[in-house]
């Protein structure tokens with residue numbers, strides 16, 4: 001800016017020199033062009049939707065159009081009532097079902113499947129540098145977007161520090177493709193409450209979370225993470241689990257209610273929320289008494305916990321699919337635990353569903369490979385009795401409310417971000433079609449379009 005150019009004489013000398021060699025004319029010409037093109041009108045796109053599922057309504061609508069201006073949706077209405085404005089691009093999805101961009105409320109960009117063949121969880125902390133892990137996380141972010149997940153709540157980096165905040169910045173600044181990211185940074189647990197573990201006690205090893213003991217340390221950990229960009233705080237309220245003497249699932253509690261209250265109190269004062277990993281039993285009850293906003297996994301929700309969740313408006317993010325991967329061998333204590341976890345999880349989910357707990361779609365992807373379909377979780381939810389429409393809302397309008405973005409994401413309505421996806425087929429009859437997302441738009445920009453040009457679709461408009 002000229003007003004910051006203090007050496008007027010030097011400036012005059014520079015102008016004379018540039019003019020003498022003809023550079024000034026070129027520079028001024030370029031500046032004039034820049035001024036002329038500096039503020040192009042926002043791009044306008046009209047999307048034809050054969051069927052529109054808007055993310056919050058009970059019923060789908062047929063033959064709709066969505067007018068997108070810049071990064072936002074301007075209007076939605078019947079195709080018969082709205083023509084394409086002059087110069088608008090038209091995306092013809094009239095043979096497809098259009099939905100809001102999906103939301104996965106439980107992801108780990110910095111985990112890559114924990115494949116035992118690749119050394120499992122520990123190898124990621126012991127042998128992989130942060131640059132390597134960040135490079136892989138950029139691929140994870142891209143994988144989320146290409147599968148139609150335009151928003152994710154990423155619930156801690158598993159030893160990769162504040163890497164999620166960096167990935168989020170790189171996405172937001174347009175350097176890499178990826179979803180809107182709610183970052184939880186490092187996660188918090190207690191001594192004895194998180195890997196790495198099982199090594200010689202003389203060794204000091206990295207942990208997959210920030211360890212804190214006592215309300216003072218717990219509050220400080222939350223402050224540090226909030227200070228460094230955490231949108232959510234992730235707390236582990238249970239850790240190890242095993243099969244108890246009566247064949248029940250037992251989970252080791254971590255933080256006391258007093259410790260969690262310190263974290264929740266601090267986090268809420270910053271206007272943010274707390275997600276608590278909790279399977280069941282004592283740790284789950286402490287999570288609810290201590291002010292948790294969302295229960296992650298909730299494998300074994302008992303009647304009292306469910307009643308408290310309904311009363312307090314606590315969100316439930318069940319993450320069903322991940323518990324079907326990497327079972328330890330049958331006949332071993334770990335194998336028995338892995339099978340019991342799945343056996344109790346389904347009935348737990350069904351009790352919560354029946355009681356009206358607010359359920360959000362979450363997968364724990366990263367715990368299983370990012371190459372697997374994230375949307376497989378929809379089938380698990382439907383198999384357990386959720387309607388396809390409710391399962392879709394659990395990945396659209398419902399988590400938008402949890403994230404404080406109602407009307408902004410997870411919905412196709414005027415004023416919302418233009419985050420849209422499309423699939424062939426009817427996800428209300430068969431949710432598995434959501435595993436084959438053929439069109440993705442985020443913030444008004446088309447990221448993927450495999451549906452136009454496919455049989456039955458065509459571009460009809462002036463370009």
Ligand SMILES: [Zn+2]
Pocket residue numbers: 106107108155364367
């Ligand atoms: Zn997780």
